[in-house]
Amino acid sequence: MRKTFFGFLFGLFFAIGLTFLAGENPWNVFLILAHSAFGSRYDFGQTLFYATPLIFCGLSVAWAFRVGLFNIGAEGQLTLGCLAAAWFGGVPTEWHRGSALAVGMICPLLAGGAWGFVAGWMKARRLAHEVIVTMMLNFVAAALASYVVLNLIPNPATQNPESIPLPPQFLFKHQDPIAQVFPESSVSFALVLAILLAIGSWFVFHKSQLGYRIKMVGMNATAAARAGISVEKTQMIAMTIAGALAGAVAWAEVLGSSGQFRLGFSPDYGFLGIAVALMAQNNPLGILLSGLLLGALHKGAGDLDMETAHITRDFSKVLQAFIVLSVASPGLWSLLRRKFKRHA
Amino acid sequence: MNPIVVEFQDVTKVFGNSKANDQLSFKIKRNSIHALVGENGAGKSTAMKILFGLVSADSGKILIDGKPERIHSTLRARALGLGMVHQHFVLATEHSALENVLFSETVSPFQILNRTQKKIEYQKLAEQYGFQIPWDKSVAELSVGEQQRVEILKVLQQKARLLILDEPTAVLTPQEVLGFFKNLQELKNQGCTIVLITHKLKEVLAICDTVTVIRQGHAVQTLAVADTNQDQLAEMMVGRRIQWSRRELNPGTSAPKQNEPILKIPAHQPLAFQVNAGEVVGVAGVEGNGQTELIEAILNIKKAQASKIHMGVFPEDRLRVGSVPKASVMENFILGFDSDPAFCNHGWLRWNEVKKSTVESLQKYDVRPVSPELPFEQFSGGNQQKIIVARELCRNPEFILAAQPTRGVDVGAVEFIHEELLRAQERGAGILLISFDLDELLKLSARILVLFNKKFVLELDRENFNELELGRAMGSGART
Numbered sequence: 137m138r139k140t141f142f143g144f145l146f147g148l149f150f151a152i153g154l155t156f157l158a159g160e161n162p163w164n165v166f167l168i169l170a171h172s173a174f175g176s177r178y179d180f181g182q183t184l185f186y187a188t189p190l191i192f193c194g195l196s197v198a199w200a201f202r203v204g205l206f207n208i209g210a211e212g213q214l215t216l217g218c219l220a221a222a223w224f225g226g227v228p229t230e231w232h233r234g235s236a237l238a239v240g241m242i243c244p245l246l247a248g249g250a251w252g253f254v255a256g257w258m259k260a261r262r263l264a265h266e267v268i269v270t271m272m273l274n275f276v277a278a279a280l281a282s283y284v285v286l287n288l289i290p291n292p293a294t295q296n297p298e299s300i301p302l303p304p305q306f307l308f309k310h311q312d313p314i315a316q317v318f319p320e321s322s323v324s325f326a327l328v329l330a331i332l333l334a335i336g337s338w339f340v341f342h343k344s345q346l347g348y349r350i351k352m353v354g355m356n357a358t359a360a361a362r363a364g365i366s367v368e369k370t371q372m373i374a375m376t377i378a379g380a381l382a383g384a385v386a387w388a389e390v391l392g393s394s395g396q397f398r399l400g401f402s403p404d405y406g407f408l409g410i411a412v413a414l415m416a417q418n419n420p421l422g423i424l425l426s427g428l429l430l431g432a433l434h435k436g437a438g439d440l441d442m443e444t445a446h447i448t449r450d451f452s453k454v455l456q457a458f459i460v461l462s463v464a465s466p467g468l469w470s471l472l473r474r475k476f477k478r479h480a
Numbered sequence: 481m482n483p484i485v486v487e488f489q490d491v492t493k494v495f496g497n498s499k500a501n502d503q504l505s506f507k508i509k510r511n512s513i514h515a516l517v518g519e520n521g522a523g524k525s526t527a528m529k530i531l532f533g534l535v536s537a538d539s540g541k542i543l544i545d546g547k548p549e550r551i552h553s554t555l556r557a558r559a560l561g562l563g564m565v566h567q568h569f570v571l572a573t574e575h576s577a578l579e580n581v582l583f584s585e586t587v588s589p590f591q592i593l594n595r596t597q598k599k600i601e602y603q604k605l606a607e608q609y610g611f612q613i614p615w616d617k618s619v620a621e622l623s624v625g626e627q628q629r630v631e632i633l634k635v636l637q638q639k640a641r642l643l644i645l646d647e648p649t650a651v652l653t654p655q656e657v658l659g660f661f662k663n664l665q666e667l668k669n670q671g672c673t674i675v676l677i678t679h680k681l682k683e684v685l686a687i688c689d690t691v692t693v694i695r696q697g698h699a700v701q702t703l704a705v706a707d708t709n710q711d712q713l714a715e716m717m718v719g720r721r722i723q724w725s726r727r728e729l730n731p732g733t734s735a736p737k738q739n740e741p742i743l744k745i746p747a748h749q750p751l752a753f754q755v756n757a758g759e760v761v762g763v764a765g766v767e768g769n770g771q772t773e774l775i776e777a778i779l780n781i782k783k784a785q786a787s788k789i790h791m792g793v794f795p796e797d798r799l800r801v802g803s804v805p806k807a808s809v810m811e812n813f814i815l816g817f818d819s820d821p822a823f824c825n826h827g828w829l830r831w832n833e834v835k836k837s838t839v840e841s842l843q844k845y846d847v848r849p850v851s852p853e854l855p856f857e858q859f860s861g862g863n864q865q866k867i868i869v870a871r872e873l874c875r876n877p878e879f880i881l882a883a884q885p886t887r888g889v890d891v892g893a894v895e896f897i898h899e900e901l902l903r904a905q906e907r908g909a910g911i912l913l914i915s916f917d918l919d920e921l922l923k924l925s926a927r928i929l930v931l932f933n934k935k936f937v938l939e940l941d942r943e944n945f946n947e948l949e950l951g952r953a954m955g956s957g958a959r960t
């Protein structure tokens with residue numbers, strides 16, 4: 137825990153120190169960063185808006201990590217989830233509020249879960265390496281999304297690459313207590329759901345038989361199999377849940393804020409989720425914190441672009457890179473070592 | 481030359497809140513075979529790991545040839561001429577036996593190793609020790625005995641002048657042990673010093689010159705083997721007189737119910753046999769003559785009819801297939817039993833119950849420390865074995881497959897495990913005991929089957945036990 141904290145500070149200050157080379161005053165940069173992430177209610181709301189998908193994706197990666205798999209595919213799974221939610225914009229039906237919400241919330245989980253299941257199935261049953269499979273599935277999902285959004289449900293009202301907006305019955309908007317606390321900003325009730333899912337994941341990991349089996353399979357699959365635990369089944373269940381959690385990003389992005397699928401909306405939430413999970417060492421409660429931190433960085437770095445002379449938006453990536461490297465290296469190294477040993 | 485090769489001076493090592501080594505001091509004479517004995521968890525392996533640079537001591541000094549040395553890494557240890565055979569093998573499981581020995585060569589990174597030539601060299605060395613090693617199989621496919629031989633050869637090849645052997649004989653067959661010891665004597669005559677950790681006091685008396693007894697991390701005494709005996713050593717190890725159990729052992733002669741087979745492999749299969757209720761059946765045989773196949777066959781039965789009879793299985797390779805080393809003892813304790821209603825309520829685990837039951841078993845089997853939350857791998861080797869035995873026996877299985885059930889446990893614990901096995905048998909369990917230790921087989925079995933060349937070649941009832949005949953059958957498959 138202490139190591140993580142110092143790692144975070146080290147990475148943050150090292151990266152900010154680098155701005156000196158670009159001719160900026162690092163202290164100034166730090167102030168802008170802090171101010172734009174937490175300075176006003178609106179700013180904080182935007183930080184939370186970015187944090188929400190990061191928490192979902194962090195949880196997704198953590199579920200896979202615990203069973204010993206590396207889920208590079210959260211990006212594809214969340215794409216499918218958002219697509220499943222946005223699809224109803226193109227369905228010309230009169231919706232009741234209740235059924236619209238239920239359908240809108242469940243379908244993304246099913247779609248993301250299915251995408252995760254495919255990866256889990258290929259790993260468990262066909263012995264394909266999950267990193268390759270999930271990475272390829274990301275490309276398929278991205279291509280599928282552009283096809284569907286541009287050809288099947290394009291928004292007729294604009295020239296933007298986006299889908300038809302969902303009818304208002306689908307959106308959290310007017311009954312959303314979180315949105316009312318942070319007027320103007322895009323944060324939504326999905327944040328509360330993310331926190332609940334994190335707490336739920338913690339309970340499953342530590343208190344349930346499923347969580348126990350996932351951990352045993354992840355730590356020593358041979359011994360787990362000897363003890364009568366089905367390694368294949370456990371891996372497939374964990375990957376399906378991982379996919380569903382990534383799919384839940386649709387709650388934040390589609391139902392909670394934009395109400396449609398805008399191509400390229402994700403600043404690589406799925407990949408950042410790996411960093412979120414690594415920083416928290418797969419602890420779901422830690423993921424709440426690391427998700428918030430990376431969300432703040434993302435929000436803060438966006439404003440650096442406007443408020444400094446030499447720094448662009450991409451600085452957020454530099455920041456993330458240094459922080460993740462310094463925080464996660466021990467975890468990453470031991471993971472890579474394990475993977476290498478198993479596959480060499 | 482200084483007659484003392486290694487001297488420990490007040491070496492202390494603390495793990496968490498337990499002292500693995502507590503002001504440990506003793507000396508090892510040059511050109512001798514020096515035994516380290518002590519109960520499970522006494523700190524023998526820790527001391528040797530400190531000497532070999534794998535663990536760093538908290539305080540104290542180590543003198544090599546009379547000079548204080550800071551040994552920070554195994555590289556330094558090897559440069560000083562040390563070599564170590566680890567209790568838990570350090571082998572790259574995906575690589576072949578040959579490659580594992582090659583890895584231990586210290587050559588310049590640019591030198592080309594000639595595999596064929598090296599293989600011939602190693603083969604010669606192996607033959608000298610009477611070891612058979614399948615060079616081209618990957619270590620993952622080797623039996624524990626074969627792995628042990630690779631581990632030993634790896635170190636012999638280095639031509640160290642001080643050899644540290646941490647329980648090298650735990651899974652070797654008696655014949656191999658004999659051959660191995662003869663060669664250790666030979667090494668000693670060539671000027672080598674050897675440190676041998678073992679729980680078999682017979683071995684200490686047979687080949688060692690001096691012995692240091694360690695109790696709770698502290699050296700009780702170092703004495704010449706000639707001046708001591710088994711009882712005295714055992715007493716020093718535990719710190720009090722021990723009562724050897726004189727309970728009349730009665731392994732299944734209480735008329736096993738012949739027509740009540742608990743487990744049976746039918747006659748048309750190559751390894752046909754049957755174990756009846758209330759009977760201990762011993763399997764003797766030189767390793768590699770079908771033990772692996774036998775265990776495999778039984779595990780398949782277990783898989784196929786999971787619910788019908790309750791089986792307890794002690795794996796031969798506890799770290800790889802019997803446990804999850806990085807998980808806590810508690811978690812390991814319910815491995816395979818997590819659906820038991822005592823521990824699981826509608827998919828939620830009752831950790832309080834698990835903990836209680838784990839603590840009970842740890843106490844019953846005298847596992848130390850009694851810390852259910854400590855990772856399994858942080859227990860000493862013998863304590864790990866006791867945990868596995870406790871896990872498998874405490875649920876009253878109807879059939880028990882006990883493969884090397886007393887591997888690496890101390891004398892007291894051997895007695896205890898034997899009694900637990902016989903208690904299970906009295907309760908009516910059928911037990912298949914696979915062991916390289918002929919004494920263990922003779923003591924516990926009602927019947928002994930001899931495996932040779934993947935077939936059972938001899939079957940003897942308890943009245944007809946005859947070591948010579950068993951030995952002949954194990955060696956050549958010959959019946960008399």
Ligand SMILES: Nc1ncnc2c1ncn2[C@@H]1O[C@H](COP(=O)(O)OP(=O)(O)OP(=O)(O)O)[C@@H](O)[C@H]1O
Pocket residue numbers: 495496498499500518519520521522523524525526527567848849857858859860861862863888
């Ligand atoms: N890495 C570790 N972390 C915490 N405790 C440890 C670790 N390694 C050993 N210990 C503890 O130190 C004590 C001594 O262990 P050690 O392995 O030296 O015993 P040993 O004499 O070799 O026993 P055995 O005969 O069972 O192999 C034990 O109580 C053990 O639990």
Ligand SMILES: [Mg+2]
Pocket residue numbers: 524525526567646860861862
């Ligand atoms: Mg030991």
